[in-house]
Amino acid sequence: MKRMLIFPLLLGLLALTGCNSDRTHASEESFFAMDTVMQFTVYGDDALLKDAQDVIADIEDKASVTNPDSELYAINRDGSGVLTGRAAELMEDTLSLCQRTDGALDLSIYPIVRAWGFTTGNYQVPEESTITDLLSHVDYNQVQYDVTTGIVTLPAGMEIDLGSTGKGFAGQQVAALLREKGVTSALLNLGGNVQTIGTKPDGSLWEIAIRDPKENVPMMVVSVNDQAVVTSGGYERYFEQDGQTYWHIMDPTTGHPADSGLRSVSIIGDDGLTCDGLSTSLFVMGLEKAAELWAQSDDFEAVFVTDTGEVYITEGLADHFALTEDYSDTPVNLIRR
Template sequence: MHSVRFLFLPMVLSLLLSGCAQTRETSSTIFAMNTVMELTAYGDSGQQVLDQATERIYQLEHLLSVTDENSDISAINHGEGAWVPVSQETFQLLSLALSYGRETQGALDITAYSAVHAWGFTTGEYRVPGPEELAELAARIDYTQVELDPEGCRVRLPQGMQLDLGSIAKGWASDLLAELAGGEPAIFNLGGNVRTAGDKPDGSPWRIGIQTPEAGSSGYLGALELTGSQAVITSGGYERYFEEDGQTYWHIMDPETAAPARSGLKSVTIVSPLGVYCDALSTAVFVRGADWGADFWRTHQDFEMVLVLEDGSLWVTAGLAGSFTLAEDYQDLEVTVIQL
């Protein structure tokens, strides 16, 4: 790795610049999956794409919501150790989640929901569990205990365990929306999970901002310029957190401790053509830390990333070095480029 200085490129606080004036642009904003989503499509079929995308998002929310008592996930969590039939889509996403669990050696573990709930992130009634409770919660986090029956499209979860697909659901949804665009240009911002489809109508790169990972800040650290269909997904402690006795606690749990992950990272941004992969890796790297993430990148070489460390430094993989620019307020920040 070596350090470089990035030149400032003037940027706006929106996620992307407007499209070509000659191309019709259609946008809508909805609230789903517990976040605000901004959907934009280009061309004469833009409204049709957005209508289909909106319907698709609500369908997925109904299947995957951990709080909807009629969802597949709720049925699994209340299955009391019995086999539970689920939809093909839920089964497919669960299979993906477990494969990512194996690939990241458990850094992504979808069975950490009990810990998230115990800390109050699902109810807003925040609290810090004691050591004995944390040990009990950690004992109930183990993605390898989730059983899948492909022939019957069924899932079985040991009694006392709970799962949640929130760590990859929006990334997966963004991939499905990109497919709906059918090759036409579009960009979908699912609560900070950004997915482009096709090339920008005016031929310029898509310009996507990376939020400053400071609690309560709405500013931008920098921007990425990308072409074609790409996903840009960020995980960070600034998204959902609370403070107690001078300590900040966030919602991203370390499966080994059932407590907020403390890896020395403030935020992780993953870039690849596959949104569900970006979503999974952004969580896994945040849990394991910068060195683990750099080694994983060198081994796989199928994604790029931007890491913001708690010590104030910034790491960027070599594939993004030419497309990432710092915002004006961060021009003095020294950037380390991760090399193979």
């Protein structure tokens, strides 16, 4: 295995700029889906927005963990069932990502997340005995999935959730549909999970802001073309109790919020589902293990912000990354293979 090399990197500033839409018509829509507000800007016919929302609805109807009418809900309730269409594809790809990350991403963590109140809003610190009991049912390797028939079988006491990859998958599915319909420029914001199609109408790159996980303001910008940008961080969903902060990203080995020394992880790549799942799992891994996985891969780049405010980026972003003006003095470290 190659040793990770980290170097200080000096960066200039890149301003956030708008799009020049003179050449094409910008169709825009905001709507609520997958428990978040989504904002789509598609340069093309207005009717395409309904097509995009239909894709989102199809995935949510089948793969929602809380909708009693969904295929996934029935599987968790009955211990077995069938996933069809896009939900089946989502299941297959999510399981592959669980294996790739050696369980840092585990779709069977759902009961743990629920015990902490992150699916219900009834936040609490569970009893350690409760966590221990629930952890005995966390192991993606025990999920039986037949890719031919779509049949899923779970051991007693296990429940699964595809939310860790769902929005990324939805973004790439919408993008694929829009490309088929001739769209060459679009910005799809699925609640902070961003999927781009092509470039801006004027040919320039999309500039996607990444927030300071402590101050919740733009800290840096990455410039992308036809890629996804997904960020996971402890600042997104959390609660405080007895002076302690607890966030929603759970470590499957402990049943507690991940404590890896990272405050946020952003993944940039061609595949939205991969970016979505890796943003969570690399947050769980911590900087060193995350950098090792990146060094073994060729399908994503990453930005890491540590608990102490340090910024690390992988070398493929060196020419596509800049700090915002307010953070121009922040040291940035470059991770090389």
